[in-house]
Structure formats: structure tokens, C-alpha cells
Amino acid sequence: MGRYVIRRLLQFIPTVFGALFLLHYLTSVAIQLTGNPVRALFGDRMPPESVLHNLTERLGLSDPCLEQPFSPCFGLFVERLESIFLRFDFGTNFNLRPVTEIVAGAMPYTLRLTAIAISFELVVGISAGVLAGLRNGGFWDYWLKISTVLIISVPVVVLGVVVRDFVNIGFGNWLRGLEAVPDVISRGVFAPTWTPNYPWASLIVPGLVLGALQLAATARLTRSSLLENIRADYVRTAWAKGLGHGRVVGVHTLRNSLIPVITLIGTDIGALMGGAVVTEGIFNVPGIGRQVFAAIFTGETTVVIGIVTLLVLVYLIASLVVDLLYAVLDPRIRYD
Amino acid sequence: MTDPLSPGVPAGTQAPNRPEQEARPAPSAPPGTTPGEQREAGLVGDAWRQLRRNPSFVIPAIFILIVTSMAVFPRLWTSKDPLACTVSGGMSRNPPSAEHWFGTSILGCDYYAQAIYGARTSMLIALVATIGITVIGGLVGMLAGFFGSWTDALLSRVTDIFLGLPFLLGAIVFLTILKNRNEWTLAAALIALGWTVIARIMRASVLSSKHLDYVQAARALGGARRRLIARHILPNAVAPVVVYATIALGGFISAEATLTFLGVGLQPPAVSWGVMIDQHDGYYHEDPWLLAFPVSFVVGTVLSFVLVGDALRDALDPKLR
Numbered sequence: 001m002g003r004y005v006i007r008r009l010l011q012f013i014p015t016v017f018g019a020l021f022l023l024h025y026l027t028s029v030a031i032q033l034t035g036n037p038v039r040a041l042f043g044d045r046m047p048p049e050s051v052l053h054n055l056t057e058r059l060g061l062s063d064p065c066l067e068q069p070f071s072p073c074f075g076l077f078v079e080r081l082e083s084i085f086l087r088f089d090f091g092t093n094f095n096l097r098p099v100t101e102i103v104a105g106a107m108p109y110t111l112r113l114t115a116i117a118i119s120f121e122l123v124v125g126i127s128a129g130v131l132a133g134l135r136n137g138g139f140w141d142y143w144l145k146i147s148t149v150l151i152i153s154v155p156v157v158v159l160g161v162v163v164r165d166f167v168n169i170g171f172g173n174w175l176r177g178l179e180a181v182p183d184v185i186s187r188g189v190f191a192p193t194w195t196p197n198y199p200w201a202s203l204i205v206p207g208l209v210l211g212a213l214q215l216a217a218t219a220r221l222t223r224s225s226l227l228e229n230i231r232a233d234y235v236r237t238a239w240a241k242g243l244g245h246g247r248v249v250g251v252h253t254l255r256n257s258l259i260p261v262i263t264l265i266g267t268d269i270g271a272l273m274g275g276a277v278v279t280e281g282i283f284n285v286p287g288i289g290r291q292v293f294a295a296i297f298t299g300e301t302t303v304v305i306g307i308v309t310l311l312v313l314v315y316l317i318a319s320l321v322v323d324l325l326y327a328v329l330d331p332r333i334r335y336d
Numbered sequence: 337m338t339d340p341l342s343p344g345v346p347a348g349t350q351a352p353n354r355p356e357q358e359a360r361p362a363p364s365a366p367p368g369t370t371p372g373e374q375r376e377a378g379l380v381g382d383a384w385r386q387l388r389r390n391p392s393f394v395i396p397a398i399f400i401l402i403v404t405s406m407a408v409f410p411r412l413w414t415s416k417d418p419l420a421c422t423v424s425g426g427m428s429r430n431p432p433s434a435e436h437w438f439g440t441s442i443l444g445c446d447y448y449a450q451a452i453y454g455a456r457t458s459m460l461i462a463l464v465a466t467i468g469i470t471v472i473g474g475l476v477g478m479l480a481g482f483f484g485s486w487t488d489a490l491l492s493r494v495t496d497i498f499l500g501l502p503f504l505l506g507a508i509v510f511l512t513i514l515k516n517r518n519e520w521t522l523a524a525a526l527i528a529l530g531w532t533v534i535a536r537i538m539r540a541s542v543l544s545s546k547h548l549d550y551v552q553a554a555r556a557l558g559g560a561r562r563r564l565i566a567r568h569i570l571p572n573a574v575a576p577v578v579v580y581a582t583i584a585l586g587g588f589i590s591a592e593a594t595l596t597f598l599g600v601g602l603q604p605p606a607v608s609w610g611v612m613i614d615q616h617d618g619y620y621h622e623d624p625w626l627l628a629f630p631v632s633f634v635v636g637t638v639l640s641f642v643l644v645g646d647a648l649r650d651a652l653d654p655k656l657r
Binding site: 011014015018019022023026027029030033034149150152153154155156157158161165270271273274275277278281292293296297304308311312315316 | 493494496497498499500501502503504505506508509510512513514515586590591593594597598599613617620621627631634635636638639642643646
């Protein structure tokens with residue numbers, strides 16, 4: 001087990017370096033092709049050459065290789081690695097605010113959003129999948145099939161906009177007109193966008209929208225994996241021994257069926273945090289998706305590299321944790 | 337091999353103006369023979385026999401054929417020019433009427449013509465991206481699985497790097513580099529970030545079939561490496577890759593809409609479903625049909641590809657028989 005974890009952690013190193021280099025290269029090419037992004041800070045006024053030069057230097061964008069199109073800028077890459085890994089300095093954005101501070105400020109919102117999305121997936125997705133799997137070919141099965149396929153087919157942008165306009169604005173306005181409804185519901189949960197007055201309640205609807213897409217995948221996977229296992233010999237043995245319904249389904253079958261579901265959810269964590277760009281945009285949540293999205297357009301390379309590298313790390317660690325959970329769920333799997 | 341699959345995969349462009357032909361049996365099963373007598377045992381033959389009786393395959397397949405025919409021959413469906421727009425005379429945002437079946441857009445273009453011509457752009461991006469991920473992912477997975485050792489180690493690490501990057505953010509970073517974005521650059525961004533899953537599927541199938549007895553036998557008989565791959569290993573991997581590619585095609589249609597909505601996709605002189613959604617997002621309350629038409633096209637097409645992919649998965653998996 002210990003050796004397995006160490007081997008996996010060592011495998012992280014080339015992956016993280018590779019992802020860092022890829023981001024470094026893409027953002028460098030963006031600067032090489034479109035020019036110094038620092039100029040945009042001055043709008044249509046032409047800054048004095050010395051001011052521009054100093055600011056560019058301060059922001060770490062003065063390397064001459066940034067003027068040669070498609071140059072890989074290895075020197076700049078090594079410099080960036082040194083400052084990130086040796087001095088733990090992720091740089092600043094164009095307003096000289098440290099990237100670590102931006103991430104620390106925005107992270108809680110994205111984490112909450114992801115937590116809501118994942119609990120939604122876990123609770124509703126797995127129960128719907130189990131319900132459909134147990135009544136294979138029945139009403140619930142068809143209902144699940146139709147509803148999940150429909151959810152998968154709606155682009156997340158459309159889902160978000162429709163939910164915001166219909167539920168949060170339409171239904172929310174009606175609720176806000178009623179006296180009897182407490183403010184937490186009418187102005188919190190159904191607030192048109194995220195509001196600092198109800199930092200948790202107003203994240204619920206965006207979290208559900210974020211989780212909806214993966215919810216469908218979770219439910220379908222639970223169903224098919226339950227169907228595969230329910231015919232297994234050991235399940236028949238459990239029935240034959242006279243065990244109760246709850247124990248056969250809940251312990252013998254479900255425990256094995258959840259292994260692929262856990263993988264799916266584990267790899268989702270990274271995807272959800274990165275995918276929150278759209279949801280955070282639509283519902284105006286000040287999370288890291290918003291920050292990185294804005295940074296991509298202003299050319300704030302350091303912010304993009306910092307946040308996306310963090311997301312890559314989250315993805316890698318989540319997939320490691322998932323692999324370790326396998327051993328807990330399935331005693332046949334041993335790592336050594 | 338490819339013939340019985342063609343109605344599900346977008347290659348079904350041969351008979352765009354006769355969608356009903358799609359439901360006809362394949363030439364391999366003449367109408368005279370009763371099922372059961374003289375059955376071929378082939379996986380594909382069996383799959384096709386099962387598929388053509390399955391309404392959740394036939395109906396979406398017909399829908400895909402209709403949309404494909406809009407993409408290939410838009411003039412079959414409309415004689416109007418989608419870019420002949422005028423805002424003078426109150427032509428902007430007119431409701432559906434006899435002359436403009438879907439009404440007019442914010443810029444006074446015929447919305448029906450835009451929806452038809454939009455199919456071409458959206459399908460082109462999705463098709464090019466799907467072919468791209470299948471070729472690149474298939475090649476990488478095949479090489480990694482077949483050669484093993486350091487080739488596998490290297491290619492798997494490269495796959496990990498791309499898999500770890502969040503899809504949407506990666507695509508946005510990639511697309512902001514480019515000054516003028518068109519359908520080809522959008523497809524390139526989708527390929528650059530989308531090939532990893534196919535590579536993993538391919539690698540797993542190759543690894544699992546590499547050591548099977550019949551492959552070993554072919555190797556022992558002196559089969560050349562190319563023949564080994566093409567005749568013995570590849571057919572095993574085709575089914576899961578085709579299923580994933582079909583569903584991915586639908587996903588890319590929504591990805592085009594999403595990226596365009598985020599401002600890194602296509603821009604107005606271009607006509608696509610994503611552009612239509614993006615341009616009319618703000619008029620949702622006054623003129624809901626402006627959003628309803630493109631959204632129904634996107635959802636219908638994605639839904640069809642997902643259903644066809646699901647039906648293919650069930651039909652091509654011998655374990656579920």
C-alpha cells in the first residue's frame with residue numbers, strides 16, 4: 001500500500017510538469033501572437049515607455065522570447081518553475097494581487113458549489129439508479145432512461161439559463177410576493193443570482209445545475225452496474241441463505257456495484273471544479289471559474305497557470321484517492 | 337463491416353432525401369428468409385438485426401439523417417438566404433408567420449433558413465472533431481497498448497496530462513490564442529482536448545486482446561505486425577470506440593454552443609446553432625421562440641446521437657444478449 005502510494009505520487013511529477021508546460025506554452029504563444037497584454041491596462045492612452053517596461057518586468061512578462069512567435073520559452077518556463085516550487089511564489093495578477101490570495105478568496109465558493117453538486121449526484125443519482133435497476137423494464141426504469149438522456153442532451157449553458165429564468169426569476173418572484181415564505185427561501189434559495197446575504201442558500205440552485213449533468217451519468221452507471229451484479233452467483237447465494245431484501249441489495253449487491261460509480265464521481269471532482277466556469281458565470285458566483293475565465297481574456301498568465309495547475313492537482317489526487325478506496329470496497333484488490 | 341453500421345454513424349449521407357430507406361433491411365438479410373433459419377453468426381450482422389427492430393434506434397437514426405440532409409443540402413429545405421437580413425420595416429424579431437416559418441432574428445434574418453444552414457456548421461464541427469479524436473486517440477491507444485514498455489509509459493503520461501486539464505478551460509485557453517476563429521479552429525480545440533478518452537478505451541481493448549490465444553496463434557503462424565493489428569486486434573476495439581464516438585459527436589454539438597456562448601466560439605457572420613442561442617439569449621422573456629428553435633435543434637440532435645450510441649452499445653455487447 002505505502003509503496004503503491006509513493007509510486008503513484010512519483011507519477012504525478014511528470015504529469016504536473018507536463019500540464020504546467022502545456023499551459024505555459026499556450027499562454028506564451030497567446031502573448032507572442034497578440035502582443036504584450038500589459039498595454040491593455042492603459043486603454044487607449046499611450047503609456048510612457050519606461051512605465052510600460054517597468055510594469056511588464058514586474059509582472060514577469062519581459063522575457064524577449066515572448067516576442068518570437070511559437071518560441072517555447074524554456075528559459076521563462078524554468079524561471080516560473082523555480083518561483084513556484086522553490087519560493088512558493090505564484091506571481092500576481094495585473095493589479096499586483098498575489099495569485100495565492102485570489103485562489104484563497106475564490107476557492108470556498110467553488111468548493112461549496114462542488115460539494116452541493118456531488119452530494120446531489122450521490123444521493124439522488126445512486127437512489128434513482130438503484131430504483132431503476134431493481135425494476136428493470138418497469139415504469140421507474142423507463143422514466144430514469146428518458147429523463148437522464150434528456151438531461152445529458154441539454155447543453156449546460158441552456159440548462160443554466162432556463163433554470164435561472166424560470167425557477168429563480170419566475171418562480172422566485174412569485175415566492176417573494178408571498179408573505180408566508182421565509183426570506184431564506186424566497187431571497188436565498190431562489191435568489192436570481194448568488195447573493196452575499198445568503199452565501200450557502202443561494203448556492204443550492206447553481207449547485208444542482210452543476211450536478212445535473214453528472215447526475216444522469218451516475219444514475220445510468222449505478223443502474224447498469226447493479227443489473228450486472230444482481231445476476232451474480234454470490235447474490236443468488238445470499239438470497240438462498242434467506243437473507244432479507246435490504247441486506248442482499250444494500251450490502252451484497254450495492255457494495256460491489258458502487259465501485260465504478262465511485263470512479264466516476266472521483267474523476268468528476270476535477271471536471272466539476274473546472275466546469276463550474278459556465279454555472280458560476282450564469283449565477284454570478286465569485287468562484288475560481290469566474291476568476292480564471294476573466295484572467296484568460298485579460299491575458300493574466302500567472303492566474304491562469306496557477307488556477308489550472310491547482311485543478312490538475314485536484315484531479316490527480318482525487319483519482320489517487322479513488323484508487324485507494326477500491327481496496328476498501330473490494331477486498332480482492334490489493335496494492336503492493 | 338462498415339455497411340450495417342452506416343445508418344447510425346453520420347456516414348449515412350447516401351440517401352438524404354429518402355429517410356425512409358434507412359429502415360429497410362440490409363442486403364445481407366433478404367426479406368424472404370425468416371429469422372432463425374440460416375442466421376449469420378457475425379457480431380455486426382446480429383447487431384444490425386437487433387437494431388433495426390429497436391424504435392429507440394430507428395427514430396433517432398432517421399432524425400440524424402434529416403439533420404444530415406439539412407447540413408449537406410440546405411437548399412432542399414429552404415430557398416432563402418440565411419444572411420439576407422434587414423432590420424428596416426420592423427423586420428427584427430418578428431414572430432413565426434407564413435412567410436418566415438420560425439420568425440426573424442434580432443438582425444432581421446429568416447430564422448428558419450438560419451436554423452437549416454446552422455445545421456451545416458454545427459454538424460461539420462462535430463463531425464471533424466469526432467473523426468479527429470478517433471484517429472488521434474485510436475492511434476495513440478493502439479501504439480501504447482501494442483508496443484507496451486516505454487512507448488506505453490510515455491504515451492500514457494501524455495494522455496494523463498491532457499486528461500487532467502479541465503476540458504472547458506483548456507478549450508478556452510486554446511481558442512483565445514487565435515485571432516480569427518472559425519469552424520476549423522473550433523474543431524481543432526475540441527480535438528486537442530477530446531482525444532484522451534478514445535486513447536484510453538483503445539489501449540484497454542488492445543491490452544485485453546493482445547494476449548488472447550487466437551492473437552498468439554496468428555503471431556505464431558508468422559503474421560506480420562500490421563496484419564496482426566488490422567485483422568485480429570482492431571476488430572475487438574471497434575465496438576467501444578464506435579459507441580463512444582457516436583455519443584461524443586452529440587457532445588461536440590453542445591460544446592460548440594457552449595463555447596460560442598462563452599465568447600470564444602463562432603461570431604455572427606457565421607451561422608450556427610450556437611451563434612443563434614448566443615445572440616438571442618437576452619430576449620428570452622419577450623420572444624421565447626428565438627431561443628426555443630435553436631435549442632430544440634441542438635437538444636434533438638444530441639439526444640439522437642446519445643440514443644443511437646446507447647442502442648449500439650447494447651447491440652454490440654455480446655454479454656448483454
